[in-house]
């Protein structure tokens with residue numbers, strides 16, 4: 454396994470570093486001893502997610518759509534972790550905004566990475582590109598089946614990474630995350646995932662709203678495992694030009710998740726079945742993680758129940774507020 458200590462004294466740019474996944478990556482890098490630049494427009498990101506004032510952290514407020522700015526921050530970096538994106542809900546409401554940020558922004562980052570000769574750029578993609586898969590568990594080479602504008606833009610970003618690698622030798626790696634949850638996923642963010650929403654309701658003693666029959670499944674991945682996988686992809690020579698599923702290989706239904714959250718919080722709230730939303734068009738999702746296990750020697754270390762317990766502990770202790778390093 455690549456040794457993450459090699460990030461010590463490296464300069465790493467994390468776009469979207471004030472967001473949920475990004476801030477976990479930033480904190481991990483600072484703990485290792487890296488210098489980190491965060492580029493974030495604070496659309497969903499929060500300063501509270503970051504240890505502002507840390508001597509090795511520079512926070513730049515701005516958008517990945519601003520090419521001159523992207524160029525400047527990329528030039529100062531040896532490695533780039535590209536997490537910045539408009540999320541699926543914004544994307545459904547305004548596909549053009551999604552297009553400009555998720556596709557245009559990614560192209561800007563890639564162009565700047567190529568120009569500066571950055572060592573490696575890792576791109577955060579999404580399992581949503583698989584849509585409703587024909588086979589379970591899903592392999593990286595299975596067909597993409599894009600059911601939302603968001604999955605189109607995330608997949609376009611992947612394809613640009615591949616094209617830059619093939620055409621110009623730009624060192625890229627793609628990580629396809631599946632339903633990330635955990636520390637720093639704030640329930641007060643209207644775009645947060647189902648785990649944070651269920652926790653918020655359960656803690657308030659309110660019913661958990663389940664869209665559809667609750668039999669739909671997802672592969673929920675704890676954010677610390679996602680952080681580790683992303684940083685390994687940023688270091689490993691084997692990851693160059695590759696795409697990796699980042700998941701657990703464990704298929705959990707929304708009903709099962711709801712029951713676990715009730716158990717973890719100890720609040721026996723009701724389950725309230727409501728209509729499906731337009732983004733709830735994926736029935737089953739579980740990913741094959743053999744490739745990342747084999748190439749990067751990464752396996753998830755946190756089970757769903759353990760991850761939910763740790764998330765609940767964080768929600769209780771921090772109330773979702775300050776970042777600590």
Ligand SMILES: NC(=O)c1ccc[n+]([C@@H]2O[C@H](COP(=O)([O-])OP(=O)(O)OC[C@H]3O[C@@H](n4cnc5c(N)ncnc54)[C@H](O)[C@@H]3O)[C@@H](O)[C@H]2O)c1
Nearest residue numbers: 469471472473474493494496497498516517537538579633
């Ligand atoms: N959370 C998940 O379950 C999940 C699953 C699959 C893929 N992903 C991908 O992982 C990445 C991080 O997602 P997240 O869950 O942390 O979301 P998030 O919304 O918490 O983080 C995204 C960050 O990007 C910033 N951002 C948005 N537009 C920007 C712009 N134009 N310029 C600069 N910064 C901008 C936001 O302010 C935020 O800090 C995204 O690329 C997302 O597509 C997440």
